[in-house]
Amino acid sequence: MKRSLGIFFGLGALALSFAMTVSAQEQTKIKFTLDWKIQGVHAWFYWAHDKGYFKNQNLDVTIDQGDGSAAAVSRVMSGTYQAGVGDMNAIIQSSATRPTEAPVMVYMIYNHAPFALITKADSSIKSIKDLEGKTLGSPAGGAAFKLFTALAKKNGIDDKKVTWMNMAPNLQEQFLIRGQVDASAVFSATSYMNLVSQGIDPDKDIRWIFYNDNGLDLYSNGVLVSAKLLKEKPAAVKGLVSAINRAMKECIAQPDPCIENLAKNEPLINKEIEKRRLIYVLKSSVISPESSEIGLGDVKDARMARAISQIVDSYELSRTPTPAEVFDRSFLPPKAERLVKPSF
CATH class of the missing domain: 3.40.190.10 (Periplasmic binding protein-like II)
Known part of the structure; x- marks a missing residue:
């Protein structure tokens, strides 16, 4: 009887171990x-x-x-x-x-695309038409940078007349504030609070040009x-x-x-x-x-x-x-x- 019980519990433990192994494998x-x-x-x-x-x-x-x-x-x-x-x-x-x-x-x-161009409130860039001849900044993999071609074409801008400077994501707002770029192509979801953390009022000190307000509905x-x-x-x-x-x-x-x-x-x-x-x-x-x-x-x-x-x-x-x-x-x-x- 003891031997039978031992075999029973042994098989039970083996079955449980096997089930756990199968579960982990799945x-x-x-x-x-x-x-x-x-x-x-x-x-x-x-x-x-x-x-x-x-x-x-x-x-x-x-x-x-x-x-x-x-x-x-x-x-x-x-x-x-x-x-x-x-x-x-x-x-x-x-x-x-x-x-x-x-x-x-x-x-x-x-649901509402946060792609935007930002520039200083006192900048000469007041609309998309003012971008030709300017230097814009963006990380190389940024979606706003990738989509600028669509925005430019929609608004009749020659994107070949825009110079781009790539930088690390955490430097994007700093480059703009220091005047190293005229504007930046940003994700408002990121840049709005990045500006706040650097002591900049994003509503008063920055001009926002949203892609979805300028011909795109993405x-x-x-x-x-x-x-x-x-x-x-x-x-x-x-x-x-x-x-x-x-x-x-x-x-x-x-x-x-x-x-x-x-x-x-x-x-x-x-x-x-x-x-x-x-x-x-x-x-x-x-x-x-x-x-x-x-x-x-x-x-x-x-x-x-x-x-x-x-x-x-x-x-x-x-x-x-x-x-x-x-x-x-x-x-x-x-x-x-x-x-x-x-x-x-």
Whole structure:
């Protein structure tokens, strides 16, 4: 009897060990690239990671910092990363030229594109028409830099008469303030609070020229996945989107704990600045009349078609992708789970 019990418990332990091994083997590893250095607008990704939301979806997600939202698309296309947060307009360009390799966006975050040109309030640059003959600054991988060609063409500017100076992302505002460039192509989500942290009033001391106010009507950053992950691991994509959506809703409802958690991942951030940045971006780029209507993460196909047309025309691309090629809403949670009521 003792021997039988020993065999029984031994087999039970073996079965449990085997089940745990199989479960661990089934966990999908995902390398996830951010669009920029760690900021308040990335709080939900770390919240999803640290609260175990990715793990609950049987995902092992590693998050790395980025060097630009357009560069994030290239990172995923290269196969180095399986997913990330990057620029829809770079996806459109990639899909037009390399449709089988281009990543696909599965969750839109920035419903209103934060692309802008900034210059000093006393600058001679008062409109886009004043840019010819000037020196503009941007990190090499910045989406606003990549999209300037579309903006210039839309407004009849010869972009060959604009000189560009590339610099590290953390030096962009400093170059402008010191007069080393006449204007900078920026992501307002980043630059607005960077200016505040340097003692500059972004509303009084800086002139803002937004792309979407000057002929473009573009979407911007969202969660994208590689074509390979989309095809081979659709359940992992669905789990990734579900975890991020849950984390976003919680961070919108209660920003403070999410910023505190972010600081644990990057102790060098200024928590007050990053909370202000998070709320500024939510108000200006994430929560809009459109997102309030259709829910976080989704887009309107008619608007997406117009945005695609603008990008294709501006870059003289040989092929026009369909909205379904660049954005796949099939992984989104139900609309009721994507509606939010901000706490601010």
